[in-house]
Amino acid sequence: MSQAELMVTAGLTPTQVPAAGTSAAARQCVRPDLGTLAPGKRADPLVPNADPTADIGGLRDLSMVILNGGLAVDRRQPGLAGWCLQMILCGGFW
Numbered sequence: 702m703s704q705a706e707l708m709v710t711a712g713l714t715p716t717q718v719p720a721a722g723t724s725a726a727a728r729q730c731v732r733p734d735l736g737t738l739a740p741g742k743r744a745d746p747l748v749p750n751a752d753p754t755a756d757i758g759g760l761r762d763l764s765m766v767i768l769n770g771g772l773a774v775d776r777r778q779p780g781l782a783g784w785c786l787q788m789i790l791c792g793g794f795w
Contacts, residue, residue, distance in 0.1 A: 715757040
């Protein structure tokens with residue numbers, strides 16, 4: 702079981718899990734340069750193929766990972782992951 706799935710088992714909703722691992726963690730560590738996707742901040746976005754807010758297990762199937770500003774994983778297929786990337790870039794998830 703992944704850490705995200707354990708968080709859901711412990712009582713967080715799938716919608717709360719991404720924030721717990723990003724923006725909430727950055728606040729707790731007093732790191733204003735981390736935690737959200739915004740100009741001037743550091744981020745390593747994950748792009749799952751499925752909506753992790755509907756099923757947290759969707760975080761296991763990643764379409765794309767951007768690490769240190771470069772493409773670390775690219776399993777994109779035409780028509781997939783576009784909705785998720787748009788949500789991430791517009792701040793819709795975390």
